[in-house]
Amino acid sequence: MRTQKLRLLVVVCLLTFTAPIRGLQTEAGFSTAPQRPRPWDKVKEVAIGSAAPDWRLKTVEGETAALSELRGKVVVLDFWANWCGPCRKLEPLFDQLAREYQSKPVKFFTISVWPDQDFDARVYLKERKMATAFLIGDDPVAKDYGIWGLPTYFVIDPAGKVSYIHVLLSVDPEPLEKRLREAIERVLPKEQDDQSFFNK
Numbered sequence: 001m002r003t004q005k006l007r008l009l010v011v012v013c014l015l016t017f018t019a020p021i022r023g024l025q026t027e028a029g030f031s032t033a034p035q036r037p038r039p040w041d042k043v044k045e046v047a048i049g050s051a052a053p054d055w056r057l058k059t060v061e062g063e064t065a066a067l068s069e070l071r072g073k074v075v076v077l078d079f080w081a082n083w084c085g086p087c088r089k090l091e092p093l094f095d096q097l098a099r100e101y102q103s104k105p106v107k108f109f110t111i112s113v114w115p116d117q118d119f120d121a122r123v124y125l126k127e128r129k130m131a132t133a134f135l136i137g138d139d140p141v142a143k144d145y146g147i148w149g150l151p152t153y154f155v156i157d158p159a160g161k162v163s164y165i166h167v168l169l170s171v172d173p174e175p176l177e178k179r180l181r182e183a184i185e186r187v188l189p190k191e192q193d194d195q196s197f198f199n200k
Helices: 002-023 085-089 091-100 121-127 139-144 173-187
Strands: 056-058 064-066 074-080 106-112 133-136 152-156 162-167
Touching: 056 133, 074 173, 085 091, 091 106, 091 173, 121 133, 152 173, 162 173
Parallel strands: 074 106, 106 133
Antiparallel strands: 056 064, 074 152, 152 162
């Protein structure tokens, strides 16, 4: 009797973990639908100080943005998904920072990954105006940055190196705002005082 119960438990566990995977399969094999990392998947580790993986992504209007073309600027990334509650809740904070730094050499990007099949980015952006540039992400960029949880924030310095990573484990905006602001200010090119030379 005990053996039968153990076998039943194993079957239930297998069905629980494999059902979502089967849902992504098609008659020809696996579909190309975005695949969120599963608990047992190994994700890439991106180290602080390493070169940020390059990307070339499009906006909903079809315009292209590339990290390699942003050298000399601080780049702040928010890996985001429409079904992610914390992502949506923290949008105002990210927009606030983007507005505050709009006169500085800092660029903010919201990168959408693993969207629901019925998500329409155009409709969403009409209803919710973002101060950041909204990019249509894909599996390769999520894998390159080792994304396993959302939202995940990256601060990239003007030389194109990763200077800060934050995987959100709380929806409290105050600590996040403080950490992002500190990370940005740490790598932000200092404005030169034109008069300093003459005042010496």
